[in-house]
Amino acid sequence: MGRTAPASTILIAGGGPVGLTVAALLAADPRTAPDTSIRIVEWQPGIAWDPEVTDARVYALSRASQRTLDSLGLWRTILGRRASPYRNMRVWEGDGGGASASIEFASADIGEPDLGHIVEDSLLRTTLLEFLAGFSNVRVTFGASIEAVRATSGGIDARLSDGDTMEASVIVAADGGASRVRTLLGLSVAACDPEQSALVAHVESELPHAETALQRFLPTGPLAFLPLADGRSSIVWSMPTAEADRLTALPDAGFLVALQDASGNALGRLGPISARTRFALRTVHAHRYCAPGAVLAGDAAHSVHPLAGQGMNLGLLDAACLAEELGRARERGNDYGDHAVLRRYERRRKGDNVTMLLSFDALDRLFRLPGAAAPLRMFGLGAVDRTPVAKRFLMRRALGLEHAIRRAAA
Ligand SMILES: Cc1cc2nc3c(=O)[nH]c(=O)nc-3n(C[C@H](O)[C@H](O)[C@H](O)COP(=O)(O)OP(=O)(O)OC[C@H]3O[C@@H](n4cnc5c(N)ncnc54)[C@H](O)[C@@H]3O)c2cc1C
Known part of the structure; x- marks a missing residue:
């Protein structure tokens, strides 16, 4: 059993696309690299894209x-x-x-x-993992999960299922919709099944x-x-x-x-x-995205209905925003786990995520309403189709062009 405690460690729970993107953006950022150690813990045994077979996901x-x-x-x-x-x-x-x-x-x-x-999915993960392999300050552990977390004065203490323990300045919970780390942190959710x-x-x-x-x-x-x-x-x-x-x-x-x-x-x-x-x-939204020394990203913070195909897109926006805030913290000499740093990320992402989550949920319910709602839906679809401005707005929104403009201006 080893114990790691470098000057600054960022621990990422979950080697899904969101966790790997947070890691890749931090590794590539000269403000955080190379004196920050990045550790990713993923409970699946490993992943490799097969050029011969199109992944089911x-x-x-x-x-x-x-x-x-x-x-x-x-x-x-x-x-x-x-x-x-x-x-x-x-x-x-x-x-x-x-x-x-x-x-x-x-x-x-x-x-x-x-x-x-x-x-x-496997292509996205493999490409990110290959990129991360080029950084000596990044370590990926497969086949293990985070079993316990405890806030400390310096950040967080974590115990892994393989018996390893470690200290980190901050833990990023990117371990999906059923996030175990979110539960360990006691962060509550609004959920609809x-x-x-x-x-x-x-x-x-x-x-x-x-x-x-x-x-x-x-x-x-x-x-x-x-x-x-x-x-x-x-x-x-x-x-x-x-x-x-x-x-x-x-x-x-x-x-x-x-x-x-x-x-x-x-x-x-x-x-x-x-x-x-x-x-x-399952639609899930965490009431808070951060706790002392910890922060949620991607599906761990919000799982949305797949009808608009936006869950991953929202998660990658979380990743970009979180990496930007952590980079800014390092530039200003703040700790990664500083509450003000994590709260700023939460404020920047929560509004967008809630809006999208509520719209997908409302759309799903509207389209499952029987009989009497059908004429209303048909009127709505037809009206949007005949209104170029509304169509352009929806397309720009789905492409994330509006998000990108707001991010750049933040
Ligand atoms: C049917 C379907 C279709 C979808 N289609 C789209 C789409 O077209 N476009 C889109 O944008 N979104 C889509 N989504 C949503 C998208 O799948 C999710 O938003 C996205 O996978 C979230 O990424 P993530 O990295 O946060 O979580 P995940 O992809 O769930 O990755 C989490 C990772 O954490 C690991 N893990 C879990 N627990 C632990 C633990 N305790 N310790 C360590 N590791 C752990 C898991 O093994 C996994 O690798 C779809 C979802 C569904 C269900």
């Missing part, structure tokens, strides 16, 4: 996320490996005929080359996806098709958990029949389909 990354990765020189690497741009988006309810409404977005309408890119699950898989289609992301609102929840680089589409199908149980039990052929029907034939005949993965959907 993909994210629609916004321009704001692209810029964060580009600031590290990593966006080029990701594009060179595998990423699929989407230039259009179509959102609709109903059967696509008379009793339906839809909105269509096109990147050309806001003078942008695309509305975002679909990037695999809609008893919904999402089924995820990659599917071939008769019609080309034409670099268009599709989302159909069904009475049971939204079904999204995200265009992949290999011509297939990644589906994210949200539904009540009981329905997910039923569909999970079906063989591929039976599942494809249900999917075909739910798709409204938007991509023609569907199939074959890859193995299906399932996620429980």
Whole structure:
């Protein structure tokens, strides 16, 4: 059992994309490097991107996320490996005929080359890990978790599941929606369990996806098709958990029949389909993002409904903001765990996150309301589609362009 206590240590719980991005931004920042030791603890045994197989887990990354990765020189690497741009988006309810409404977005309408890119989880993590391997002050421990944390006068004491103990100036909890570190810190959350699950898989289609992301609102929840680089589409199908149980039990052929029907034939005949993965959907928001010597980022602070594909994008904005505040603290001679430093980060991120979380939750509820709400929804979708200013605002917001402007001005 070793005990590490360098001058300044930042301990990151969770080697997910958000935790790794915080680490990469800090490692690359001349204000924090190289006298700050960065330690990442990830309980999975390790991760490696396989160029031959498209990962089951993909994210629609916004321009704001692209810029964060580009600031590290990593966006080029990701594009060179595998990423699929989407230039259009179509959102609709109903059967696509008379009793339906839809909105269509096109990147050309806001003078942008695309509305975002679909990037695999393992590719994102592998690229960040390779970058971090170039820094002697960064250490990643796989296959271990944080078992105990205790605030001290100098920051935090932590005990790992492998028996290791360490002192750090601050612990960044980036250990996902069910964050154990958040619980250990006693940080409370507002949580809503809609008893919904999402089924995820990659599917071939008769019609080309034409670099268009599709989302159909069904009475049971939204079904999204995200265009992949290999011509297939990644589906994210949200539904009540009981329905997910039923569909999970079906063989591929039976599942494809249900999917075909739910798709409204938007991509023609569907199939074959890859193995299906399932996620429980829970909306969680921490009341506070910081405690003495500790701070939350990404899903540990907020988990949002995947219907707008924004959870990772919000998490990467957290990462950029937190790294900026920690860099600023070091420049001014403050401790990383200084309460004022962590509170400033919380103030900068909480408003945005709450707004997004409430909008996704409201959208999900609105589209699951039965009967009487349908004309209202159709009117709303149609009205937005006919109002270019509203459409441009929504596109800029989804791309994170508004966030980027505010960040730069902060
Ligand atoms: C079906 C679905 C589709 C989605 N699609 C999109 C999308 O298109 N675009 C988008 O922006 N967002 C999307 N999201 C949201 C996105 O997945 C999350 O917001 C994102 O993964 C959060 O990243 P994170 O690094 O904070 O957490 P995670 O990705 O959950 O990573 C947390 C890491 O911490 C590790 N860990 C957990 N506990 C411990 C512990 N005690 N000690 C050490 N390590 C620990 C885990 O192993 C994991 O590696 C989607 C979510 C779902 C469910």
